[in-house]
Amino acid sequence: MTTGADTHCPYCALQCAMTLTSPAALTPAPQPGSDPVDAAPAPAPAAAVSPANGPLLTVTGRDFPTNRGGLCRKGWTSASLLDHPGRVTEPLLKDDDGVHRPVSWDEALMRIVSAVKKARAEHGADAVGVFGGGGLTNEKAYQLGKFARLALGTSRIDYNGRFCMSSAAAAGMRAFGLDRGLPFPLADLDAASTILMLGSNVAETMPPFVQHLQGARDAGGLIVVDPRRSATAAFTSDGGGLHLQPLPGTDLALLLGISHVVIHEGLADTAFIVERTAGYDAVARSVGSFWPERVQSITGVPAGLIRDTARRLADGARKGGSYILTGRGVEQHIDGTDTATAAINLSLLLGLPGSARSGYGTLTGQGNGQGGREHGQKADQLPGYRKITDPAARAYMAKVWGVPETLIPGPGLPAVQLLKSLGQPDGVRCLFVHGANVAVSAPDANAVIEGLRSLDFLVVCDFFLSETAAEADLVLPVTQWAEEEGTLTNLEGRVLRRRRALTPPPGVRSELWIMTRLAELLHAPSTFSEDPETVFEELRLASSGGLADYSGIDYAMLDRGEAAYWPYPSGSTGTPRLFLDAFAHADGRAVFTAVMPRRRSVSRGSTPASAAERGSADHLGKPMTLITGRLMEHYQSGAQTRRVAALVEARPEARLQLHPAAAAAQGIADGDYVSISNERGEVSCRAELSTDIRPETVFLPFHFPELESANRLTEAATDPISGMPEFKTSKVWIRPAVSGDVPAGDHSGVQARVLQAEETS
């Protein structure tokens, strides 16, 4: 046993390297609290381990090419959740009175088996569904896909990555034949003269990333596209670069305008286009009608800035290098795939992809958002980024798994459709949720919660009683990052080792163990394992020959610190930079796809209001555009970070960011409670006045539940290609909350969480 471990942060896809050390020797964590729902005081857990009343483990940043020793506040405080008194440490079964009470693992597993069998017998195999997460290790993600298809026999598996990465993934597949978030090591950005970042606020979401923007800032070449003057956009002032502030939902037109300038001003890399791409002519024609002044009228971005951006990108490509990076801000739209495609087209016009010092990339968000989308958690996919509809892929996987090919179900439903089907007559009746908090993170959250409540049986694996777990019939306590072994694939496609620094509490199990036991009880074919390395060895074989080929990677080389970028076929040395010689399509060329903004039902002033708008009589005045996003202090649905005292202290609640001019029109002062509503729901929180946002746009973070849950307002409308939902342009109405709107009781949930977290500090 060691007294520490070199591992990576539990949160985002930057996967900052960190070292965990125990102040004392490695000690098994005590079991904190016999009944987490019960108000009975928990035995003082921390004191039992560390006399100084500190955390179980000390976190220090570790030097690594991505984070260079840096960590953000989330990383620094991550260990405080290991012995949090709210941690679930025994299986919890919801009784008829709605209260969760502990049960034994044997009983928990038997309950699941009988619920699965019942659903299958009454409604067929597709009545059982699985909802996975982009935070699961590669091993868990791989085995979860196998578990769903072979042990449960269902096609109904998808994951929360559908909410973040699927549009960029679809665009990358279409253009390059391969989707790896960054097709180059992150440190390549250091030398760039120009970096165009669209819809990504790394200064808040992955702060140590910012180090890699310094070179471009010094060269005056950081260009940030964001409707808000975000912390990242603020880096462009004082000569750092340009901030383009388009109206929400107009990014596609903006990109077409920049491409127009590149073509018309002769800035395109014609040799690259001729030698390495296909489809240029159609794109050139399609951007022809987007001259800068017209784009200015659509986006609100001055034509001069559009021209400047094009010229700086072209200039950068000739000097130190130019990079175009997209994030969720431009991708989480009903035309997200097309917007990402427009960004890729622009990069192809300039000859950026496939070069050693320029490129296009998308910034993966979740911890294992990259690996989690490669190994079979997606409805349409088998391990190694294989298509589930491809006969050769099916035959290969059947061979690896030792089952007849007919046993592998066909494609299932993407996340939003899967959630919409919950409890429906021919929908999912029994659902497994792993590493996701859909009650907060999915669009149209009120409808999702209704769906969860209409299920016959809901099993949630989590280490806290998240908002989703609170709805579950059965909650299964699982290990946290510091208590387990495995691998994750970071935003650059580099496979990293997660290492165990601590023995988990006795009642807690790994998800690999749970799947293995259930597979046995369900008499599943093939093999399942609770040992991460065994599962990884099978993943290597399963991914061999696929797009995301891990076959040349093993734990031993990762433990030696070798940098393993996929594709890494056996016998190769991996691929830090993709596409240097050829793109992944059969003919080696990248493909331009002409894209156009879809006609939206928005409106010049004279257009009649939609039926939904007319239907809501209490929606007075002009609607505003709601965009959603992250805060530095919180991560995803906040299930973890809202339980960290230091983070909650810094950001205890959601605040609506609102321009003072818009606030003045409604008589709203800074700090006032406001109501934000539309036909889907209502959110109530305090207003934060700021000139950093456009006057017709408001911003809500999506980390908070209940009355502050931003996704009560978002619509479950999806991109037709990727199935990704529209999170960024919801129409909402804002008004000051009258005192009756905010009874103290309604916000007490938030207050109570704050108190709970403070008790642990």
Place this chain on the structure above:
Amino acid sequence: MTERIVVVGFGPVAARLIDELLPAVRSGIAHLTVIGEESEAAYNRVLVADLGVGRTTQAALALADPAALVADGVDVRLGVRVRRVDRARQQVVLTDGSTPGYDRLVFATGSRPVIPNLTGLNPDPAAPVLPPGVTALRDLRDASVLHSAVAGGKRVVVLGGGVLGLETALAAAEEGATVTVVHNGPHPLGRNIDRGGGAVLAASLRNCGVRVAGNARSTGVEHNAPDGGFSALLLDDGSAIDGDLLVLSCGVRPRTELAQGCGLSTAAGILVDHKLRAHHEPHIFAIGDCAEVRCPDPECVECRTARGPSGLVGPGWRQAEWLAEYLTLLASGAPAEAESLPALAAELPGVIVLKARGMNMAVAGDVSAEPWDEEALTAGAVNGRARLQIAQWADPEHGRYVKMTTRAGVLEGLVAVGMPRTSAELVQLFERGAELPADRSLLLRLDGPDQLASPGAADPARTVCRCAGVSGTAIAAAASDGCSTVPEVSAATRAGTGCGGCHDDIKGIIEAHFQGAVA
């Protein structure tokens, strides 16, 4: 059954219509024929002036690929004209003698330049034969004439102070030509802009190196060049403006003669109803520059105030998209759904954003009223409708001018000269019909230098390290406790342990502390 659709004209609006009809063509429910008079397929006329000054290439202007269309099954006929339309037989008679039949015929014939009545010019609009050294600016040939003049550093005289004339003049001047704009009225853009805006605009043009001759009535052209070409534009006060090339930019006129010839109603353009159908003729439609939306119903409020064709491409593209959807529904045998398709929203007055590098101007809507014209401002305020309000900012010394004409807080007109961000913001507010902030000066400040300054650098309690959430006060306290290097401060406070962007600030605070200690 396959619906035969024939499109007459192959400009930008026709190109959009064809693109949108392609799915119907590919699926076999429609057969599409497009007839273009020029030998090139559709190209972007909006950028002809850019081509003329050598800022873009002909290839980049293309909006359609005939070969690809043919591959999709479209019957593309270029370099051929329609002689007449035979409505009785539902066919068009082409100059090559062929007679394609139609179930639906779409006029997208566009417009042609107005040739002013000047001595020395043949004013016949149907056959405008211009003498050497005189050109309009409509097609690729015109662009090449302009290009040789600009490339040769020649003197260019632009007749007409409209937006196209100004854009041509600015582009040519920036590319090295000597340019004079000749216009009547006191200032350029006389039909669109108010007096204040026009005056600032004229001054800005001069700053950009364009000579502006206002209040000028031209009467003729002189041909004394060695090649017998243009040498001067003659004015009615007896003076003359010398030059090597005269660019006529006197507006455009819808091409309606084919429609007139087959008995359709026309006014300025081919008259169509809200479904873009010619009056009393369900098989014929018109879109773009050649069409004038004015329905036969004398009671229609919308049409009573309707303006003629705008000459802008945006409305034409919206019509093309709408008509493609309508025709596709008709072709797929769903006439009921086609009829229930919501009619195209009425166009707002067009927005003019000057395409130019050296200066910035946008104008839209009616901006004629001045802040103190009570009569003009209250004229429309009946039946509870709000009166017009004007907010205005004029700084002629620095070439800046803004006027916002609003009703109930929503823009009905705007002028913005010399203020790029303000102009971009106002135009999109106008387009969306959005309410302006009550404090209009907010919009003026967008171009101010204070918008770029970094805020609050002097506040000692400000957050210095955002990643770890450490304030300047906390860092100063660490320095007081003996931390004298950035790593020491980082170890004590975690400041600087995220992105590292604040290391210089931390160093500054440490230095300030120890300097203070010494002093």
